[in-house]
Amino acid sequence: MDTGKTVEAFKALQKKLKNYNYAMGVISVDGDTAAPSGSYAERGEVLGMLTEAYLGIYLSEDTERLLESLEEIKDELDSVTRKEYEHFSKLFYKEKKIPVEEQVAFSTLVNEAGAIWHQAKEENNFELFRPYLEKLVENQRRFAGYYASDKAPYDVWLDEFEPGMNMEKTDAFFDAIKEPLISLVKKISESRVKIDASFLHQNYPKAEQAKWSEYLMEVLQMDKRYSSLGETEHPFTAGFSKHDVRITTHYYEDDVASSMFSVLHEGGHGIYELGIGDDIKDGCLSGGTSSAVHESQSRFFENYIGRSREFIYAVYPKMQEIFSEQLKNVTAEQMYLAVNEAKPSLIRTEADELTYAIHILIRYEIEKKLLAGETEVKDLPALWNRMYKEYLGVDVPDDRQGVLQDSHWSGGMFGYFPTYAIGSAYGAQLLAKMKETVDVEACVSKADLGPIKEWLGARIHEKGWMLDPGDVIKACTGQEFNPQYFIDYLTRKYSEIYQLEK
Amino acid sequence: MDTGKTVEAFKALQKKLKNYNYAMGVISVDGDTAAPSGSYAERGEVLGMLTEAYLGIYLSEDTERLLESLEEIKDELDSVTRKEYEHFSKLFYKEKKIPVEEQVAFSTLVNEAGAIWHQAKEENNFELFRPYLEKLVENQRRFAGYYASDKAPYDVWLDEFEPGMNMEKTDAFFDAIKEPLISLVKKISESRVKIDASFLHQNYPKAEQAKWSEYLMEVLQMDKRYSSLGETEHPFTAGFSKHDVRITTHYYEDDVASSMFSVLHEGGHGIYELGIGDDIKDGCLSGGTSSAVHESQSRFFENYIGRSREFIYAVYPKMQEIFSEQLKNVTAEQMYLAVNEAKPSLIRTEADELTYAIHILIRYEIEKKLLAGETEVKDLPALWNRMYKEYLGVDVPDDRQGVLQDSHWSGGMFGYFPTYAIGSAYGAQLLAKMKETVDVEACVSKADLGPIKEWLGARIHEKGWMLDPGDVIKACTGQEFNPQYFIDYLTRKYSEIYQLEK
Numbered sequence A, B: 001m002d003t004g005k006t007v008e009a010f011k012a013l014q015k016k017l018k019n020y021n022y023a024m025g026v027i028s029v030d031g032d033t034a035a036p037s038g039s040y041a042e043r044g045e046v047l048g049m050l051t052e053a054y055l056g057i058y059l060s061e062d063t064e065r066l067l068e069s070l071e072e073i074k075d076e077l078d079s080v081t082r083k084e085y086e087h088f089s090k091l092f093y094k095e096k097k098i099p100v101e102e103q104v105a106f107s108t109l110v111n112e113a114g115a116i117w118h119q120a121k122e123e124n125n126f127e128l129f130r131p132y133l134e135k136l137v138e139n140q141r142r143f144a145g146y147y148a149s150d151k152a153p154y155d156v157w158l159d160e161f162e163p164g165m166n167m168e169k170t171d172a173f174f175d176a177i178k179e180p181l182i183s184l185v186k187k188i189s190e191s192r193v194k195i196d197a198s199f200l201h202q203n204y205p206k207a208e209q210a211k212w213s214e215y216l217m218e219v220l221q222m223d224k225r226y227s228s229l230g231e232t233e234h235p236f237t238a239g240f241s242k243h244d245v246r247i248t249t250h251y252y253e254d255d256v257a258s259s260m261f262s263v264l265h266e267g268g269h270g271i272y273e274l275g276i277g278d279d280i281k282d283g284c285l286s287g288g289t290s291s292a293v294h295e296s297q298s299r300f301f302e303n304y305i306g307r308s309r310e311f312i313y314a315v316y317p318k319m320q321e322i323f324s325e326q327l328k329n330v331t332a333e334q335m336y337l338a339v340n341e342a343k344p345s346l347i348r349t350e351a352d353e354l355t356y357a358i359h360i361l362i363r364y365e366i367e368k369k370l371l372a373g374e375t376e377v378k379d380l381p382a383l384w385n386r387m388y389k390e391y392l393g394v395d396v397p398d399d400r401q402g403v404l405q406d407s408h409w410s411g412g413m414f415g416y417f418p419t420y421a422i423g424s425a426y427g428a429q430l431l432a433k434m435k436e437t438v439d440v441e442a443c444v445s446k447a448d449l450g451p452i453k454e455w456l457g458a459r460i461h462e463k464g465w466m467l468d469p470g471d472v473i474k475a476c477t478g479q480e481f482n483p484q485y486f487i488d489y490l491t492r493k494y495s496e497i498y499q500l501e502k
Helices: A003-032 A036-056 A061-072 A079-095 A100-123 A124-147 A154-159 A167-188 A207-220 A256-274 A291-307 A309-322 A332-337 A353-371 A377-393 A417-432 A440-445 A450-461 A470-475 A484-497 B003-032 B037-058 B061-076 B078-094 B100-123 B126-147 B153-161 B167-190 B206-219 B256-274 B291-305 B309-323 B332-338 B352-372 B375-390 B417-434 B440-445 B448-461 B467-476 B484-497
Strands: A227-231 A237-241 A244-249 B229-231 B239-243 B244-249
Touching: A003 A036, A003 A061, A003 A079, A003 A237, A003 A244, A003 B003, A036 A079, A036 A100, A036 B003, A036 B239, A036 B244, A061 A079, A100 A124, A124 A154, A124 A353, A124 A377, A154 A167, A154 A353, A154 A417, A154 B291, A167 A417, A207 A227, A207 A291, A207 A309, A207 B037, A227 A256, A227 B167, A237 A256, A237 B239, A244 A256, A256 A291, A256 A309, A256 A440, A256 A450, A291 A417, A291 A470, A309 A332, A309 A440, A332 B448, A353 A417, A353 A484, A353 B206, A417 A450, A417 A470, A417 A484, A440 A450, A440 B332, A450 A470, A484 B244, B003 B061, B003 B078, B003 B100, B003 B239, B037 B078, B037 B100, B061 B078, B100 B126, B100 B206, B100 B440, B126 B153, B126 B352, B126 B375, B153 B167, B153 B352, B153 B417, B167 B352, B167 B417, B167 B484, B206 B229, B229 B256, B239 B256, B239 B467, B256 B291, B256 B448, B291 B417, B291 B448, B291 B467, B309 B332, B309 B440, B332 B375, B332 B467, B332 B484, B352 B417, B352 B484, B417 B448, B417 B484, B440 B448
Parallel strands: A227 A244, B229 B244
Antiparallel strands: A237 A244, B239 B244
16 A cells, blocks of 8 residues: 555544444433433443444454554654554554453443443432442453553553553642642631522523523534534533534523533533544544543633633623523622632532532542452442541532432543543643733633633644643643642632632 | 354344444434534434445345345244244345445435435525435435336335335325315315314413423323433434334424324324334334334324324313413313314425325325426426415415425435325224224223223234234234225214214
């Protein structure tokens, strides 16, 4: 094969694999949204079959030969194709280590575990979910061994979601933020300032919240031709391609902030996927860099933008118009304070910016033990409740609001949670740099997110995985990742809100 | 291979193909429901790829060898497997006649044409859709030639949707019903009885209609674990398996009857799919017999049950409760008359039982000409409008309410429409037989559809495609198909409603 033909074959292969991922993604999302609950077993079979077909192509000898041909001509490749080749072959040789039949079985297990988790959460029945979680932990310890038998399983999974990460670095990150955060939480609890957020918990009918969501999607300038907003138990973003990005939210009629910040959060993920460059959209570099970089974008729109005073003031007239009855006696400032109330709580997704990272720290420590075999699945509820008491001072009334609250583990995703906190910290560092050239406050005050989206778009979204995660932060800010920006941001913000002593 | 292994391989193949159909079906339905509009091109690629994978398995030499092995042992097969073999091989040798690349291209064309049809209908722009429809007609004439070069293309397609049908038989059917129906319509137009249906067109908010739909789904005893009700531009049923049946409706806020009868209609299709026997659920006999037999079931619940006086009286208290403001001065009898008003109209899906068949007759005659090359696509709007004037006496104000109203042609489905009228007529014959052993009026009066579902379930639903269409009617009723039951039913019903002279 000549160079042109080899490259062409490589592009076609990537597109084909992306199409398989599209198919499997749509079927999974459908399973979480429109599909009747009793269909999960059959859907599991279908996904297993597609996984098998996908892997049959992906991990074939043809693919291996193609990669060998690319290796020979790699110096002739343009920069995108070269990076695609490097990224693809790295994943390929890693994936080859897992027997195809085990991958297929895993995909079936995950589908089933997801349905059972839903049921277990609904029925507040951890025992129902326990055997699946045990299988998942066992599976992921085994898979980690296939990937790198010389590494601790949890190191393997941390690196999976955030290449370059391991327990040592993650420990260092949490060590850096833990004390300052806990100290801030303590000072706040002693502050004279008491925030009234009770008006967030009046009755906010779903239909009105849906209107409010639509407005927020407009403010985020989400292209409606290529994105949609749905409704699920647990909000998520599924970016099948830059022309098909689904975000979902969940409406609680007694909590107007919940869906609002879900939409901004998932919207941030969606903006990333919609912004992928045309030169990389069909290949393995599309879909964004690591989970933490992705999370830096969702948190950016949720918190750095969405929970800023400027943003709340800018969108509040519309909010008050939609919820005219509920908010008639509430000022924009009251709303700003209410959505920034820092208060230890039970549910991660509802947590404020400050205590959020502590929710993650708890999950990180639990996963560490779980993957190391230092704790058993059956002991998780007790462990979970103990840690919530110790770190956040809250009593967990039931597993639904405790260990069963998140879907991640039902998907076999261990090592994913830390990327939420790391991503938040990336975001603070990006914001500091952005402010050197963009008048962020002025833009947000006008609800004009254009210049902000452009800044992020040109540096992050367009490039997809052209840069590895660590390099993204370096390229954008000229510095290594530094959690101090995150600590400074939180200290400044909450000192002002709660009038804390310096 | 020994017999056991051969059968096992055959069962596994059927299940695999069913799984591919599940995947493609979910992706198509998603395209019609949740997917953002701009994703259609990529979805087309994905569907093309899956079609290719599906056909690669279906039409492979392995499959051919398997069928040859089955042929050798066919006398040893149990009755289900034997019928599966016969049905499968009939379709297989037919399908083999179409080159794989043309099938793939067709699947891409259909996906694209579907999106364009949506747009064309929305914009009332037939010219936008015209080139696609031309390609589809040309394609289906060509495919028909592959299937049977000695037959007229339209005969091939009539047989495709209703095996055993051709133009001769369909002409005979329409000839039998045409005069009696047109004469009934004429008498009705001269009747002193004028039905007031205006109250159906007050404002009926979507949320309340959704509640009403939920109630109807309960009356139909649709198993919620395995079925769901969604919302689309054009209502449909997608039965992916007996554990995953999706029906959809469309809510018009100025027309409460529209969605009501869509739910009952699609519900009838859904009941069929949910009722497939466990012994055939994973193979090629699942999913119901021909389109007309399927339609006999949907029309059964929509019309023979749903538009009966007993049914309306039985569900009316609930209807009045939900729409308390709109219906406070309307009696059950007025509702019964309103939903049975026979009046020539523009939109097929909104037509009454009587004029419905005339809408179908028009489509049948147009398709006949189109597939015979006796009319060109560009002339369709004019032809359509002329025939509506001639047969129904109505003026078509625009193509949106004319030739662009139905989605079928955008899916390349020519020859499907006649099954709607034939299916209705099947239904009348089934009802007459059912009444010999089931007290239909008494059951319906209590809104207890159990005995009716059991009768149909045991004779039709459970059996899937164990019997060919013509044989279904014969096995159920002990007679050949006879349209006279349909004519008698309509004559009796409308003579009573409109107090017509004998």
